[in-house]
Amino acid sequence: MLITSRGRRIGGRAVLGVVSTLVLGVTGFAWSQLHRLDTGLVTADVIAPSAQVPDIPAGEPLAVAQNILLVGLDSRTKPDGTPLPQNVLDALHAGGGDDGGNTTDTMIVVHVPVGGAAATAISIPRDSYVDIPGYGKHKINSAYSRARADQRGKLAQQGMSGPELEVAADAAGAKSAIAAVQKLTGLTVNHYAAVNLSGFAALSQAVGGVRVCLKAPVHDSFSGADFPAGTQTVSGTRALAFVRQRHGLPNGDLDRIARQQAFMSAMAETVLGSGTFTDPARLSSLVDALAGSVTLDHGWNLLSFAQQLHGLSSGAIAFGTIPVQSLSLATPSDGDAVKVDPAQVKEFVQAQISSPDVSASGGTPGSGTVHPSSSGGVVRPIAETTTPTPPAGTPAQPKMTTASGCVN
Template sequence: MRGAPPRRRGKNVGAKVALTLVSVLVLTVTGYAWAAMQGLVNGLTTADVIEGDEGELPADGARDILLVGMDSRVDAQGNPLPEEMLAKLNAGVADGELNTDTLILVHIPNDGKSAVALSLPRDSYVTIPGFGQHKINSAYARGKMAAKRELEAQGVTDEKELELRSNQEGAKTLIATVEALTGQTIDNFASVNLLGFYEITNAIGGVEVCLNQATKDPYSGANFKAGKQTISGTKALAFVRQRHGLLRGDLDRVVRQQVFLAGLANKVLSAGTLTDPAKLSDLVDAIQKSVVVNSGWDILSFAQQMKGLTGGQIKFHTIPVKNPEYDTPDGLAIQIDPVEVRNFVAKLSGKKPSEQSAPAPGEITVDVYNTSNIEGLAGTVSETLTAQGYVAGEVANDTPRQASVVQAAQGELASAQAVADALGGGIAVEENAEVTSGHVRVLLAPDYQQNGSSAAGAPAGGGNAPGTAPRQGGDADEQPITADGVTCVN
């Protein structure tokens, strides 16, 4: 399941969680240790978050799995973690939110011969369906809290029922957010809590990593020499938590998580782990304590389908980034281009990237609706756009909403992005089946600034202007990180 924390949060446990995510994948893709697999499946916690028959091969030719790291101080069954374990994990005091600090989309063709793992940085500024534009790691928490308030209004008082049903809605909100961002349909979902990382790394005897240079950081507790080394437990936590002192901050931390996950996959896929009864038993036990999967996922059939996968066939990438220090109402975030992300994901998944570019302004009719209490706002914005060559459409008031958004017909996201850019950037863009082809619909909420830009339109001080910043994230031409060998990183 899912949630989100502030950038300067000292107790950044989300990165710790990330490292158990691959354990579900690698244990299910090997085809080894069927007796242990059966025991694992029987003991997994499930959640009703995805509709449909997950036992069938996906009709689009590939399975897309959303792996989520939860900042949770309970185990998969909802039992609070002991205080001594929280202290060992340096988890800090709970802030009342469930944060999803690690998001990885795994794409596996139905032939089971390869896998692409795509990291979505936790601070990516995206459209959250129903909530406007925010950091992606807040999608789960926003969906959960809205559902909980609604359930309470309906008279639901049982705390266990409230948690179960609101958590499921939070998960569904995050799934919808990732689908809207990537253009992929999520077939399966797996989440892990922070306990899992600690126990899984210990269960398999640690993971080998490699650093380009020695590093020391008092915030995360990192204190590592240069070169190859095997780490587990608290040292592994420090390795994936460190952000200070890294050239690209959070983006380098994402790379750290990827190489650790690759090393973990390599270790678990090795016969030395899967044929060792004690290690396998400890690994299964750790997964059962910390992992939740969607109901209906036939993991045994999936494992048989994937049994030929090897470490070198699992490749890790990161989505493209425009500006890693983007100033927003939610604080510093990571700016991305939704069209670029979709094309990048399409190319990695073997689909033909959209060649679409936005039509000329004179070919786009823009309907502008004022959902705020600012008198005359829709008319003013419509005039601004017509002055730039766009065709004036309907101008009217509409139902109040909290966040501004620019919508386009399905397949015409580039048109929405062009209109958002014409208004100063920083406004959420999304496809909407109700919008007529050739039209763009602008819904203006109180967060829209009347000077022609949104509240999230400017880069952080000292940053490059949107569109001019160097690419900081994934690039289809980059060498991906794989689970075959050890890659040295910052």
């Protein structure tokens, strides 16, 4: 039985951060903002030397295909290790430090091919039961938290404390998450970007909000989601609630990742096609939000990278989700998990990043609107999207979008 898994808690915030970062190099003012961003971001030494990509002359197209791991952290601290204020956590419906945190509730690999005019974002369900190097088989979202907790304990015993301790522990968690993703997908991760709870709210607000569409009204006290049916613009804490809700939805985590991908595609269209880069106030706010909420791998030269993305547009960004075999795999110690076949995942990933549409030079701005996939495959502009017929005997899957792009 093949099922398309679509579960995510803090959906879209990491892609929001990276999409914003990748395309800042459009105007002279944008260049100056990128220089400011380079000096304001928290960085971590988490990429193995063998996976680091050498710099190329500024302005030349991307010469080497690259894979970026984006994570949305359910973290109660800022990238610099200082704690988020309780009033901020309350506004985000995040609870306190004892209510969770330090798991990668969003894990997405973005593949950017040679030329830099297209991209493929592949979601990995947070509960995928995989081999985590050094820890055995567990849910993939725990790779970060397990290594982080181990390193934090060791360093605390050595006398390290405060923000320095939190940042060092975060780096260990990032390395573990990267290792788990590489083992599952077969891809080498060249770059890493992480966004926390408050960062997502700030980023969505900085661009003036994102238009989304719901099939029916929803109300959920857990996430704070309270929305009418139909098309609407969400930002700040409302955007976070939109992508966090899973209680009260017909298909739980399946519907949550549907929202994630819908939000990501709409966000890409907003950032790439709404004049963000020619509006000094909006662009400055976006850079401020990124600087206060995003952690990047040490050595990632954003200015150079942005210059290598020639012609990237919303129509050239595809979204997909790895295939899964079951949503209720019983595990010895992790409860129910998502069953995945690593060989099948690797085959799927290679098919997506090798497709002609991804390898091509990319579309033109405004050439199409991307929507989330209901089949686990790459998402094409809406006019080109097709849904494969599921294998015989496969239960009917919840449809993620209608023709208008609305989700549960």
